[in-house]
Amino acid sequence: MEKIKQKIKFTSGFTVECEGEGRRRRWGLALLWKNELTVAVKSFSLNHIDVGVGSQGNDEWRFTSVYGHPEDENKYKTGVLLESLKGSDDKPWLFGGDFNLMLHSGEKIGGRSFCVEEAEILRNAMSYYHFEDLGFIGHSYMWTNNRGGEENIQERLDRFFANQLWRERCSWARFLLISLREGRIIYLSYCVLKKLCQSKRKKSCIVLEKCGSVMKTVLRLFRRLGNEEGTYVRKLHLLLLV
Template sequence: MGSPSAISALRRILSSEHPQIVFLSETKLKNHEMESVKKKLRWEHILAVDCEGEGRRRRGGLALMWRSTIKIQITSFSANHIDVIVGEEDQGEWRFTGIYGFPEEENKDKTGALMIALARATELPWLCGGDFNLLLTANEKKGGDGFNAREADIFRRAMEACHFSDLGFVGYDFTWSNNRGGDANIQERLDRFFANNSWKDKFPGSFVSHLTKRKSDHLPIVISVRTAQAAGSRRPKAKRFRFEAMWLREEGSTAVVKETWHRGSDAGVNIIRTAGNCRNGVGKLSEMLLKKFVLASII
């Protein structure tokens, strides 16, 4: 994460996705080094957990960055998690936990134990995401040794204790690759988002996207948190309209553009009306993207 190429890769993700919160795992950086990265990226807030070891033996390291538009209350953290309360005036408080699962085979059960322990902390609406280093089903792995059913049982028990549902995804099936060619290549879905029912009820329509692979052996993944604008709320100040490519990942976005295009017969009028509708139709396109959270493992 400390290399110029890794920082550039992260900067490109932030520029294209415009997230309000970013959870980073396997940073391999110390606290003060992550603070320097935050400044280079021009973000306002960060909580960093030191990596272990020195030099080429460094491993682990976590960071949570957030914008001033989000109110964050830190509740706990360790080498394998960061847990916070997200406070919003219009939506009330809810919880986000970033997880970095224990990578060692002999410690896989510790990831499940951590999740179960965290489940006892609060009954708030809860979103949880990260690199769990565990698989749920056999189709989440391609290549390598066979599927480990014992690890899947650990994961399922933890999900049940937390009352989690997998939020699914749009994009490529796997989030990690060993970057080897031919028969030696292994790919797995190690990174994901979970939520409990109260969080899903609060943010219906939220969706997860697997982005294009950058510097890391992991794909960055992003959740677009869909929040409906409250009836009778004050109309926001008009801003210059810019079409965002990320809207195309939302089901129904194409229909919004087509519907407006066919309202007029003149091409120039259609272009103006379509842009105007996308600007004013916040409820159809951009309301579901008020909050975005990126999970990334960029070494």
């Protein structure tokens, strides 16, 4: 991760190391930032990183990145994690990642029936923290099993929430989803846009190009490091402020 941080010109970072070896490696989280921000890690686990974020002239806000348990029998643990993160309610809070959970049946195509019990895990967290789903610009389904016809399954598992204080502070924010596909793997990049004006197509294209360029650089490094160190990336999230 240190090589990646240097290549994309980020100055600081925090990493939660993977478990296992070679192709059996799993989990692993990383948060990178530049010197303009002051970041203090509050807590972390194999499934989350929780930080306070400050910048010159602005009050601190909170960012929590989550990777939910993918196994059906362990999804309740994601709910336990979400509830355990409760802290002070007096700060703007952005909360997002791959929860491996959906909110409603419209976020799923194909496969087994939509599971209301699993959806309640995420719904309860939203209610508990008074979060609002911030939505996104891009394709509606971020995960697919890459099969054709009736066997195809697509789901929306990735999202960002925020409390009212963060929404008021960052009312300009728009989340743009960019996906790159390599074989059976889809890499996702979230760009937090200060503005996305359809009438200014040139500016929008510059933003897309910037996000895509950083993403491709990271992917090239991951492929090279994977060959050298036995690291295999199944999913990559980038959250860029542009």
